[in-house]
Amino acid sequence: MTETIKAVRKILAVLTFFLIFLLTIFLAGRYGWKLGGFRLCQGAGITSVEVNEKTVHITGFYPGSFPEGFCGCYSEERDGTLYVGFRFSAVFGFFETGNFDITIPVKSDIKEVILKTSMSETPIWNAETGSIFQSERDGVYVKLERSEFYDITMSYDGF
Helix, strand or coil, X not given: CHHHHHHHHHHHHHHHHHHHHHHXXXXXXXXXXXXXXXXXXXXXXXXXXXXXXXXXEEEEECCCCCCCEEEEEEEEEECCEEEEEEEEECHHHCCCCCCEEEEEECCCCCCEEEEECCCCEEEEEECCCCCCXXXXXXXXXXXXXXXXXXXXXXXXXXX
């Protein structure tokens, strides 16, 4: 009987360790990316930006064709400029959509909002214009990422 109890305890210990390991991996994928700051942020489709005295409200979506879930945003305020980065994950695309509606508290007057990723900084709102600008088309700004290391070209040689 004591051998059976020892075997059950070992099995429970292994299962507990495995569950804690999976939970750690899941939480690291969901929230751990914030430790990397803007280096791990991606481009996003921005539908609206509203700037108030104490908050910045941004709505948008994941611009890709494969559904990726919204994990969160990373923001930093410097000299009247709010830098914002977004993170999406294919793993969480099954649980959540890529749509987001966030409100970021700010400490000072914001004159510009910039979408920052690992490769670029793109202004998405300016106090002078008061709206989304640059590549705006039908009220939606979309910034797709393209790696500088890969240049994909397609050619057709015929049959």
